[in-house]
Amino acid sequence: MILRAVGDRSTWRAELAVALFLIAFPWIFPAIGGYANLATRILILGLFGIGMDLIFGYTGMLSFGQAAFYGTGGFVTAYLLSTGLLHNTLWALAAGTIVAALCGTLIGYLCLRQAGVYFAMLTLAFGEVFYFLENSPLAKWTGGENGLPGLPKPEIPLGFTTLHVHSNLALYYFVAVCFFAGYWIARRIVRSPMGAVLRAILENPARAAAVGHNVPKYKLAIFTIAAAYAGMAGGLLGIFQGYMPPDAFSIDQSGEIIIMTIIGGAGTLIGPLVGAGLWSYLREALQNLHGVGAFWKIILGLTFIVLVTLFRRGIAGGISDGIGLFRLRRAPAPRTDEGTA
DSSP: HHHHHHHHHHHHHHHHHHHHHHHHHHHHHGTTTOHHHHHHHHHHHHHHHHHHHHHHHOOOOOOOOOOHHHHHHHHHHHHHHTTOOOHHHHHHHHHHHHHHHHHHHHHHHTTTTHHHHHHHHHHHHHHHHHHHHHHHHHHHHHGGOOOOOOOOOOOOEEEEEEEEOOOOHHHHHHHHHHHHHHHHHHHHHHTHHHHHHHHHHHHHHHHHHOOOOOOOOHHHHHHHHHHHHHHHHHHHHHHHTTTEEEGGGSSHHHHHHHHHHHHOTTTTSSSHHHHHHHHHHHHHHHHTTTTTTGGHHHHHHHHHHHHHHTTTTTHHHHHHHHHHHHHHHHHHHOOOOOOOO
């Protein structure tokens, strides 16, 4: 009972810290040259990265096709809002998330028949298929290479009134609420019995299967959940920009979210947000730095190499390990009774 209480307190401390950070972030970010729109974009990528972390950091599946779900959720949400089929932003966002999750179930069912590099290559292939579909056969609905413009500002009916989210700061807090909800749900997943099974699959799939766990079922479930996270993030991107870009389906988007997750710390949930923040901030700052702009990709690549070399578990993982080691050293030595053998 005591251990359970301590665990619950630890959970709420982490969630409280994230909530306080989300509230303060747009006010402290300008101190280092940031701004509200960049902060919003970081949260969207962080939400996208939570899904990536669930399948990679907690289950050990490396997917190069997550942009397929990011784009699917984004374009479904954008189409519903831009055409006026739905005026309620939350309903449109939910529809995009559900369609992305259904696509994730179908693709996961096909790809999870393989493992390791074969699984990764299959997800890459499906990602490319979705990119082709968006630019050619489905161009009538997606806008093809032009994307989908004309998304209205969010409207959130509350029954007694309707919230109109128009300012940059209001958009940030709308996305921040969505991010916190996604983080809260992910924490519940990884701390549940399902999360314990996912870690067992990460460490030794054969052993997890040997003790009676349906490994393919768990993998498909978490792959679907990750697709839902990607779809919601894609929908938020279109709502935030007022325009859904065609490159949301690109392989570059899939690659970048993997990099952000690794830099920030896979298997930590907060790591993707840390990685997205560092990657996005450096990308913006380096491109605008006099005399460096033309070489920003090289510098960003070298930064990635250095961080991965120094922090084997990413920045958040490294900090967590450091805190754990500090607590271990500060812990009092176990007492032994005199006169006992």
